[in-house]
Amino acid sequence: MPAMNATVETLCRRYRERTGYKVLFLCLSTALLAVAIIAGLSTGASGLSPAETMRALFRETGRTHSIIWMLRLPRVLMAALVGFGLGIAGTVFQAILRNPLASPFTLGVGSAAGFGAVTVILFLGGGFQIYRVAGSAFAAAMVSGFLILAVARMKRASAETMILTGIAQMFLFSSLTSLFQYMGTMEQVHEVVFWFFGSLSKAGWHEIGMATVLILAPLPLLLRRGWDFNLLAGGDESAMALGVDVERLRMWGVIAGSLMTAGSICFTGVIGFVGLVAPHITRMVIGSDHRFLLPAAGLVGAVVVVAADTLGRTLWTPRVIPIGIMTSFIGVPFFFYLLLRRTREYW
Amino acid sequence: MLQVLNLAFNYNGSPILKGVDIDVRKGRMVTLAGPNGAGKTTLLKCIAGILEPAGGAVLIESQDAGDMHRKELARRLGYVPQSETLRFPMTVFETVLTGRSPHMAWRPSRKDLEYSARIIEEMNLGDLAMRDMDSLSGGQAQKVLLAKALAQEPDYLLLDEPTSSLDLHHQLEVLELVSGLVETKEMGALVAMHDLNLAARFSHTILLIRQGEIFCQGTPREVITPENIHAVYRVEAVVRHGNGHPYVQPLRCVADNENA
Numbered sequence: 047m048p049a050m051n052a053t054v055e056t057l058c059r060r061y062r063e064r065t066g067y068k069v070l071f072l073c074l075s076t077a078l079l080a081v082a083i084i085a086g087l088s089t090g091a092s093g094l095s096p097a098e099t100m101r102a103l104f105r106e107t108g109r110t111h112s113i114i115w116m117l118r119l120p121r122v123l124m125a126a127l128v129g130f131g132l133g134i135a136g137t138v139f140q141a142i143l144r145n146p147l148a149s150p151f152t153l154g155v156g157s158a159a160g161f162g163a164v165t166v167i168l169f170l171g172g173g174f175q176i177y178r179v180a181g182s183a184f185a186a187a188m189v190s191g192f193l194i195l196a197v198a199r200m201k202r203a204s205a206e207t208m209i210l211t212g213i214a215q216m217f218l219f220s221s222l223t224s225l226f227q228y229m230g231t232m233e234q235v236h237e238v239v240f241w242f243f244g245s246l247s248k249a250g251w252h253e254i255g256m257a258t259v260l261i262l263a264p265l266p267l268l269l270r271r272g273w274d275f276n277l278l279a280g281g282d283e284s285a286m287a288l289g290v291d292v293e294r295l296r297m298w299g300v301i302a303g304s305l306m307t308a309g310s311i312c313f314t315g316v317i318g319f320v321g322l323v324a325p326h327i328t329r330m331v332i333g334s335d336h337r338f339l340l341p342a343a344g345l346v347g348a349v350v351v352v353a354a355d356t357l358g359r360t361l362w363t364p365r366v367i368p369i370g371i372m373t374s375f376i377g378v379p380f381f382f383y384l385l386l387r388r389t390r391e392y393w
Numbered sequence: 394m395l396q397v398l399n400l401a402f403n404y405n406g407s408p409i410l411k412g413v414d415i416d417v418r419k420g421r422m423v424t425l426a427g428p429n430g431a432g433k434t435t436l437l438k439c440i441a442g443i444l445e446p447a448g449g450a451v452l453i454e455s456q457d458a459g460d461m462h463r464k465e466l467a468r469r470l471g472y473v474p475q476s477e478t479l480r481f482p483m484t485v486f487e488t489v490l491t492g493r494s495p496h497m498a499w500r501p502s503r504k505d506l507e508y509s510a511r512i513i514e515e516m517n518l519g520d521l522a523m524r525d526m527d528s529l530s531g532g533q534a535q536k537v538l539l540a541k542a543l544a545q546e547p548d549y550l551l552l553d554e555p556t557s558s559l560d561l562h563h564q565l566e567v568l569e570l571v572s573g574l575v576e577t578k579e580m581g582a583l584v585a586m587h588d589l590n591l592a593a594r595f596s597h598t599i600l601l602i603r604q605g606e607i608f609c610q611g612t613p614r615e616v617i618t619p620e621n622i623h624a625v626y627r628v629e630a631v632v633r634h635g636n637g638h639p640y641v642q643p644l645r646c647v648a649d650n651e652n653a
Contacts, residue, residue, distance in 0.1 A: 053519050057510035058503075060523055061486050144480045270499055277491050280477045286443045287474075288545070289467035289495040334481035337500060 068338040071331060075345035079126065082352040086122040087114060089356050091364065124249035124257065125355045125369065126348040128317055131261035131310035133324035133347020135303040137340055138268060140325050141275040142299035143205040149322035150307035153212030155190050156318060157219035159311050162186025163241045164226045168234055176248055176313065179241070184260075184312040190215055191304025195297055204282075208296075244315040244370030246355055253313040260309025264302035271295060272337035279334060317370045319377045320347045330384055350377055394418050395440075395470075395549045395581055400449035402432075402439055402605075409435050410605045412449070417549060417581040422572055424592040425585045427602035428626055433585040434475065436602070437551045440583070441472035453548070467495035471542030472551040476558075479526050485537050486522045489513055492544030512540050516570070532563030539570065549581040550574070557587060564588070568595045590640045593617050601625045613639055623647060 088099045092113065102110040103119070132150060139148040150156050162182040170178055190212075197211045227235050249257075274295055277285040282292045311317060324347035325339070332338055351373055358372035367375075397415040401408065410432045417423045425433045438444040440451050442458065451458040453469050461469075471492075489512060493505040501509075513522050516536055521529065529537065535555055542550060552571065556564040572595050575582050586592045592599055593613035600610040603625045609616055617639040622630045630643045 051514070053514045054507060054510040057486065057513060057519065057522050058506045061490075061506060061510075064484075064523075140481075146480065273494065273497065273500055276483075276487070277494055279479055279481050279483060280488070280491065281474070283438070283441075283443050283472075283474050284477055286463070287441050287467060287470070287472035288491060289462075289464035291463060329481060333487075334483060335487065 064333075065335075065338075068332045068335065068342070072338060072342055072345070075342055075349065079345055079349050079352070082349050082356070083122050083126060086125070086352050086356040087118050089360055090118060120249050120251055120254055121246045121355070122352060123254055124246050124314060125351045127254065127257050127261055128246075128310045128314055129320055129324070129347035129349065129351030130344040131257075131306040131347075132317065132321035132351075133328075134261075134265070134268065134340055134344040135306040135310070136321035136347075137325040137328075137336070137343040138275075138299050138303040138306075139321075141278055141336060142296045142303075143209055144278060144281070145205060145209055146326065147322075148209060148212075149318075149325075150303065150311075151316075151318045151321060152216065153190075153194065153209070154214075154216030154219055155187050155212075155304050155307045156311065156316060156321075157216045157223065158190030159183040159187040159308060160242060160316060161219040161223050161226075163312075163315070164223050164238050167237050167241070168226050168230050176253070180253070180312040184308045186219075187308035187312070188304055190219065191300050191308075195300050198293075198296065198300075205296075208300075240368075241315040242370065243368030244311075244317040244373070246314055246369050247366070249313055257309050257313055261306050264305050267298065268302055268340055269337070271298070272335075272340055275299075275336035275340075276334070315370060317351060317373050319374045320350050323377045323381045324350060326381065327384060394452075394454065395583070396452040396455075397436075397440060398450045398452065400436070400439060400451065401447045402435055402444060403447045404435075408605060410439065410446070413602075413605075413607055415583070415600065415607070415610075417583050419548065419579045419581045420575060421597045422575045422582045422584065422595060423598045423600065424596040425583065425600050425602055426587065426589060426592055427608070431602045432605040433602060434553055437472065437553050437583065437585060441470055441551050442466050443472070464495045467545055467547075469548050470551055471545045471547035471549070473538050473542045473553060473555060475553045477538060483526050484523055485518060485526060485529070486510075486513065488526055488537055489518075489540045489544050492541035495545055508546075509544050512543050516540050516543075531558045532560065532566070535559060535563070535567055536570070539567065543574070547580065549583065552582065552584040554585050554587065556591065564591060571595070589617060589622075590638075593638045593640060617641060 084096050084099060088094045088096050099114065102114045136149045139150065139153060140146055162185055163179045166179045166182040193215055194208050194211050198208050227238055274290050277288050277290050285292050325343045328339055328343040328346045332342060354372040354376045355369050358367035358369060361367060395417040397413055400410055400413040402410040413436060425436065427433055435444065439446045442463065458466055486509065489509045490501055490505065493501055493509060497505060513519055518536060518540060521533060526534065555567050559567065568591060571582055574580055596613060598610060599613050599616040601608040601616055601621055608625050609621055617632055619630055619632055622628055622641065627647045628643050629645050629647055630641050632639050632641055
């Protein structure tokens with residue numbers, strides 16, 4: 047091999063610099079998440095300074111300690127987990143379907159979870175049976191994921207067919223949910239409506255433990271496949287010609303994405319928008335190298351949901367604006383701003 | 394040598410390719426020409442392992458490509474499709490770097506970066522390296538896709554109409570580049586092309602393909618004749634010779650019912 051000349055060296059250096067920025071963005075968003083979490087912990091009926099919060103978190107015992115450990119920390123951690131899971135799931139769906147409109151909710155995985163929850167609330171009685179509702183929501187979300195896969199397997203379907211399948215089943219599950227609401231009593235409908243607002247207050251340490259496992263389990267596989275997701279950007283054929291087993295990658299992507307979505311929303315209800323915007327926000331800043339995009343979109347999603355929850359608890363005290371609603375209130379204007387400001391047109 | 398033996402492909406039960414035989418030697422450029430829908434793209438995709446043939450075999454240095462792992466195949470064959478539309482932003486450097494994938498475990502190494510950078514430099518794409526793919530002209534984008542295929546370090550290039558959307562200058566530039574690579578890097582190239590004059594100018598061998606079958610093959614001089622053009626394209630044409638290459642002057646369409 048001939049000696050490296052100046053141009054080659056410059057090109058490599060500039061590429062590494064850009065990679066450096068991406069790593070920096072990862073560090074910054076981790077720091078931002080830490081700040082958001084501390085702010086979230088300090089906010090509430092009895093306001094605390096960040097310093098007091100940290101003390102209560104690590105040292106003191108007593109009332110403040112219990113407030114933080116029993117009430118606020120589970121809530122804030124759940125918010126972070128949900129945002130993280132949905133941010134990554136959205137990125138995965140967008141990558142494997144090569145479509146910027148893909149997200150856990152546009153593919154019907156979200157409405158399936160809703161349907162699962164409604165079914166239990168109506169026919170088994172919901173109330174404090176959080177595990178029943180969550181289990182059913184989880185199962186329905188996974189079924190919807192496998193439904194998309196089944197269609198894809200049957201006809202060696204393209205990304206577009208999979209998206210259409212997702213949209214179709216979204217309408218199916220929404221209609222079923224509406225039907226059940228129509229059939230239900232006032233109290234049941236009330237509960238269903240609350241499920242669709244999303245709520246973090248039901249989260250306890252057990253739920254957090256389970257959500258953590260469900261959300262983090264597929265992560266190593268996804269991060270390892272990060273580079274292969276990049277190859278999909280050029281199209282199925284170009285990825286195949288570079289040695290990627292596209293069908294297999296897509297299958298694992300749908301399974302992992304559904305698992306993360308189901309794990310995220312089964313305990314909290316519908317927190318929709320973040321799965322669509324977190325990937326876009328992140329992509330606009332660091333580009334679409336999925337080795338960095340996947341974890342970064344997760345962190346950005348976590349920041350958005352934690353911040354939305356904190357605002358939701360402070361804007362209208364003592365009332366709490368439901369997290370699903372608040373996430374959209376924060377995410378949509380920011381997303382509009384980015385859309386208008388960006389210079390590149392890809393979709 | 395890249396050998397295609399008795400290759401067949403069906404789509405929804407109807408045959409698209411019927412018993413195709415091709416040899417591509419290293420250091421040779423072979424052109425596939427023929428009417429729209431004759432099966433050129435399908436043939437390239439079957440060779441590249443994107444479509445699964447219904448029969449026959451593809452051999453690379455006498456090894457059956459059907460038995461090779463995808464990544465192994467990607468180290469031997471560099472396939473450039475007719476067009477690629479990116480859905481998400483990628484720079485030129487990132488795009489070329491994806492060509493190194495068949496040689497990576499799961500992320501690019503220092504060597505992969507250097508190899509990609511060297512190809513970018515060799516192809517005079519250095520100034521564009523950090524630009525977004527969507528900001529490039531058609532000719533520039535085609536060169537980047539070629540660079541990406543070269544980053545695979547393949548023995549054979551499979552190019553699907555690399556010049557179809559390019560202006561005169563870029564058509565020549567891309568084909569000069571390919572024929573230069575074929576000579577200096579001892580690669581074989583199988584190129585689908587519509588322009589018979591360009592094909593005649595750059596190819597060692599031309600294959601005329603009609604309705605999924607090889608109609609005839611040989612040197613440009615042997616293949617580019619009024620009779621063959623009439624039979625394959627249903628076009629009346631005059632073939633002249635100059636600068637050592639035949640060139641075609643098409644005159645008129647021949648109606649379907651007229652006899653060849």
